[in-house]
Amino acid sequence: MNPLLNVDGISKFYGHRIGCMDVSFDLFPGEVMGIVGESGSGKSTLLNCLAGQLIPDRGAVIFDTRTDGMRDTVTMSEPERRMLSRTDWAFVHQHARDGLRMNVSAGGNVGERLMAVGARHYGEIRDQATDWLGRVEINADRVDDRPSAFSGGMQQRLQIARNLVTGPRLVFMDEPTGGLDVSVQARLLDLLRGLVREMNLSAIIVTHDLAVVRLLADRLMVMKDGHVVETGLTDQVLDDPQHGYTQLLVSSVLQV
Amino acid sequence: MQSCADYRASEMGLRYKMSDYNFAYLDEQTKRMIRRAILKGLAIPGYQVPFASREMPMPYGWGTGGVQVSAAVLTPDDTFKVIDQGADDTTNAVSIRRFFEKTAGVAVTEATVDASVIQTRHRIPEQDLRSDQILVYQVPIPEPLRFLEPSEVETRKMHSLEEYGLMHVKLYEDISQHGAIATAYAYPVKVEGRYVMDPSPIPKFDNPKLNMAGIQLFGAGREQRIYAVPPYTDVVSLDFDDYPFEASKAEHACDLCGAEDSYLDELIVDDEGGRMFMCSDTDYCAGRRKDGHVGAQGAPYGEDAA
Numbered sequence: 001m002n003p004l005l006n007v008d009g010i011s012k013f014y015g016h017r018i019g020c021m022d023v024s025f026d027l028f029p030g031e032v033m034g035i036v037g038e039s040g041s042g043k044s045t046l047l048n049c050l051a052g053q054l055i056p057d058r059g060a061v062i063f064d065t066r067t068d069g070m071r072d073t074v075t076m077s078e079p080e081r082r083m084l085s086r087t088d089w090a091f092v093h094q095h096a097r098d099g100l101r102m103n104v105s106a107g108g109n110v111g112e113r114l115m116a117v118g119a120r121h122y123g124e125i126r127d128q129a130t131d132w133l134g135r136v137e138i139n140a141d142r143v144d145d146r147p148s149a150f151s152g153g154m155q156q157r158l159q160i161a162r163n164l165v166t167g168p169r170l171v172f173m174d175e176p177t178g179g180l181d182v183s184v185q186a187r188l189l190d191l192l193r194g195l196v197r198e199m200n201l202s203a204i205i206v207t208h209d210l211a212v213v214r215l216l217a218d219r220l221m222v223m224k225d226g227h228v229v230e231t232g233l234t235d236q237v238l239d240d241p242q243h244g245y246t247q248l249l250v251s252s253v254l255q256v
Numbered sequence: 257m258q259s260c261a262d263y264r265a266s267e268m269g270l271r272y273k274m275s276d277y278n279f280a281y282l283d284e285q286t287k288r289m290i291r292r293a294i295l296k297g298l299a300i301p302g303y304q305v306p307f308a309s310r311e312m313p314m315p316y317g318w319g320t321g322g323v324q325v326s327a328a329v330l331t332p333d334d335t336f337k338v339i340d341q342g343a344d345d346t347t348n349a350v351s352i353r354r355f356f357e358k359t360a361g362v363a364v365t366e367a368t369v370d371a372s373v374i375q376t377r378h379r380i381p382e383q384d385l386r387s388d389q390i391l392v393y394q395v396p397i398p399e400p401l402r403f404l405e406p407s408e409v410e411t412r413k414m415h416s417l418e419e420y421g422l423m424h425v426k427l428y429e430d431i432s433q434h435g436a437i438a439t440a441y442a443y444p445v446k447v448e449g450r451y452v453m454d455p456s457p458i459p460k461f462d463n464p465k466l467n468m469a470g471i472q473l474f475g476a477g478r479e480q481r482i483y484a485v486p487p488y489t490d491v492v493s494l495d496f497d498d499y500p501f502e503a504s505k506a507e508h509a510c511d512l513c514g515a516e517d518s519y520l521d522e523l524i525v526d527d528e529g530g531r532m533f534m535c536s537d538t539d540y541c542a543g544r545r546k547d548g549h550v551g552a553q554g555a556p557y558g559e560d561a562a
Contacts (some may be wrong), residue, residue: 079417086421101404101425107432108425115428116421122431122496144432 002064004029004170004202005050010059012045018226019045023059025221025231029169032196032203034217034234036210036249042226043206044174050204051091051172052081063088063170086116090163094175096155099162100147106133106158107143113166132161136191153184157191164195171196171203177212189215210253214238222246280327280360286310290328290482294473297484302451303415304398309480319352319377320477322394326375329390329473330356335363337371342379342519342536349377368539378441380462382518382540385470387487393456395476398483400444400454420452423494431499440504446492447485455491461505461519466491508533512554513544 003026012019020042027033035043048054050061052073060072066088073081085091093099100109110129111119119125130140136157138150147155156176163171176192177185193216196203205216213220213234220237222230222245230243241247278284286308293307312320330336336356340349344366352375353364365371368383375392385391401411404422414422423444430438443460447453455466456474466472472485485491495501506520511532518540520533532553535541545557 082417082419104404104425104429105432108429111428112421112425115424116419118421120424120495120497122428123498125428126432 001028002070003027004031004064006060006062006070007050008060008062010046010049010056010061012042012049012054012056018042020049020223021226023221023228025228027170027202027204029202030200031219032201032205032217034213034220035204035206035223036208036213036220037223038208038249041223043208043223045226046223047172047174047204047206051089052085053091086113087166088169090166090168090171092156092159092163092171092173092176094178096147096152096159099159100155102148103146105144105146106138106150109147109158109162110165113162117166128165129161132165133158135195136161137187151184153180153188156180156188160192160195164199164201167199169202171201173203173205173207175207175209176205177207177209185212192216210238210250222249277359279332280330280356280362281312282310282324282327286324287328290324293482294325294328294484297473297482298471298486300451301485301489302447302453302483304481304483306480307482309477312477313355314351316478317396318348319375319394321475321479321482322375322377322392322477323352323355323475324477325392325473325475325482326352326356326373327360329392330360330362330373332360332362334372335365335370336360337365337368337374338376339374339379339381339537339539340377341521342381342540343538345538366539367543368537378457378459379519379536380458380465380468382515382535382537384465385468387469389470391468391470391472393458393472393474395454395456395474395479395481397442398454398474398476398479398481400442400452415451418450420446420494423452424496427494427496427499431496437495437499437501443501444494446494448490449492452494453483453485453491459505459519460493460501461503463491463493463501464503506533509551510535510541510544510554511551513541513549514551514554515541515544515549 005027007023007025010023011021023046037043049056056074061074062070063073065071107126107129110132111125114125114128130143133140133143138154138157147158177188207213217234220234221228224245230237230246238250241250290307293305297305312323314320338349338353340346356362357364368381373390377394399411401414401422404426405411427437441459442454442457443463445453445455445463469487471487474483493501506522508520509516510518510520512534515535518535518537521536523532525532550556
C-alpha cells in the first residue's frame with residue numbers, strides 16, 4: 001500500500017532557534033497519527049509545515065494527489081497548494097474562531113468550501129450544509145444562525161462540518177479539544193472517532209492531551225525541543241514508554 | 257507686482273499665468289500617471305490598478321476618484337456631463353460640472369447623446385452609450401470582497417488566484433436571510449470570465465448595461481484604485497443556478513413621462529402615504545416629455561413650473 005503522505009526530513013528554524021528538526025514519517029490512508037509534546041516542542045510548527053501554512057527550511061512533504069499521484073507540496077505552486085487545502089485537506093483549528101467566519105451563518109460557513117470548488121446551486125448547497133450539521137449533531141433549525149450564537153462545543157463541531165463537507169482525505173487538527181470542558185470534549189472525541197472511521201479519513205492530530213490520542217490515534221509521535229524522541233503504536237508508547245521524556249509525560253497525567 | 261514665475265511664463269510665450277489652473281486642474285505628470293493606470297486597467301478588464309491618488313478640492317466620498325479619472329481623459333474638445341443618481345441637477349453633479357467648466361473650459365451638457373465624457377455616481381444612463389463616449393464612475397469601495405475578507409493582502413491573493421467562492425457566500429447569506437438575492441446595488445460581476453468586480457453602487461437594474469459600446473472607467477480616490485471595462489466586454493452578474501440574477505426595478509411606470517423601461521426613484525409627496533415614481537435619469541425623462549409622453553401624474557412638457 002502506498003502512503004497518503006510521506007514526510008521526509010522536515011526542518012524549520014526561527015532564526016537560530018529550532019522550530020522542528022528532521023522529522024520524517026509515513027501516513028497511510030485511514031490512519032490517525034498523534035503528535036504529543038509539551039508547549040514549545042514544535043508540534044504546531046510541524047503541523048503548519050505539513051499543512052502548507054508555513055514553508056519548511058528543509059525537507060519534503062509528499063502527498064498522494066488524486067490527479068497526478070505523489071507530489072511534493074512544499075515545491076508545488078501556491079494555487080495548487082491552496083486548491084489542495086480546500087479539497088483534499090482540512091484544517092481544524094484549536095480556536096473555532098480562527099477557522100470559522102463569525103459573521104456568516106452556519107449554513108454559509110459549511111457551504112463556503114462547496115462554493116469555493118464551484119457549487120452554484122443554492123438548494124443543493126443548503127441541503128448538504130443541513131445534512132452536515134446533522135452529522136455533527138447540530139440541529140437543522142440552527143442553519144441560519146451565526147456561529148457567535150453557538151456554544152464553544154457547537155462552534156468546534158461546526159468547524160469540523162465546514163472542513164469535512166468536501167470529503168477531504170487528510171485532516172490536520174491542532175488541539176481540537178483545547179478549551180472545551182471535559183463532557184463536551186468526550187462528545188467531540190466520540191464524534192471525531194465516528195467520522196474518521198466512517199469516512200476512512202487520515203488525520204494528524206496535535207495535542208498535549210494524552211487522553212485524546214489514546215482515543216483517536218493509531219500511532220503516536222512524541223516531540224521534545226523540536227525533535228521526535230519516540231514513535232510507535234499509541235498503546236505501546238503510552239503503556240511502555242521508552243524515552244525519559246515520554247515516561248515523564250505519561251506519569252504527569254493526573255489519575256482521577 | 258509680477259512674480260518670477262509669471263514673468264518666466266510670459267517670456268516663454270505661454271498662454272497661462274502660473275496663477276491659472278492647469279488644464280483640467282491636475283498637473284501633467286499626475287495625468288500621465290493616471291492615464292497609465294487607466295491603460296493598464298483597460299488591458300486587464302476588471303483588475304484594480306493602484307494609483308497615486310491626489311488630494312482634490314473636495315472631500316473623500318464626493319467623487320475624488322471619478323474627478324481624477326475625468327481630469328485625465330478630458331480634452332479641450334470634449335463635452336462633459338455629470339450625473340448623480342441619474343440626475344444632472346443635484347449638488348454633487350452641479351459642482352463637479354462647474355469644476356471642470358472652470359478648470360478645463362470644456363463644454364458641458366445635460367444631454368446624454370451630446371456628451372463625450374460622462375461622470376456618474378450610482379447610475380448608468382438609460383440611453384445606450386456609443387463607442388465614442390466614456391463613462392467615468394465614482395467608486396467608494398472598489399474591492400467586492402472587502403466586507404467578507406478585511407485583509408487587502410488576502411483579497412489581492414484571492415483575485416490573483418481566482419478564488420471567488422467567498423463572493424457566493426455573500427449571495428448565499430442573502431438568500432438564506434431574505435429568500436432571494438437581496439443585494440440591490442453594487443451587485444458583483446465577473447468581467448470577461450476572469451476578475452470579479454464591484455460595478456460601484458449602481459442598482460442591479462443597470463448591471464446588464466455594463467455590456468456596452470462605450471469605455472467604462474472606475475475611479476476610487478480614497479482607496480487609490482482605478483479599474484476599467486473596455487467596450488463590448490463580457491460582464492456577467494454572479495448568481496446561483498436556482499436563483500438566477502434578476503435586474504429589478506419598482507413595478508411602476510414613471511409618473512412624469514410614463515416610461516416603463518427606466519429605473520425609478522420613489523418620492524413621498526405628502527404625509528398620507530401619497531407617493532410618486534419618476535425616472536432617476538432626469539435627461540431621459542425630460543427627453544421623453546419633450547417628445548410628448550405624459551405619465552399618470554405629469555403635465556405636458558413646458559406647462560409645469562419646473
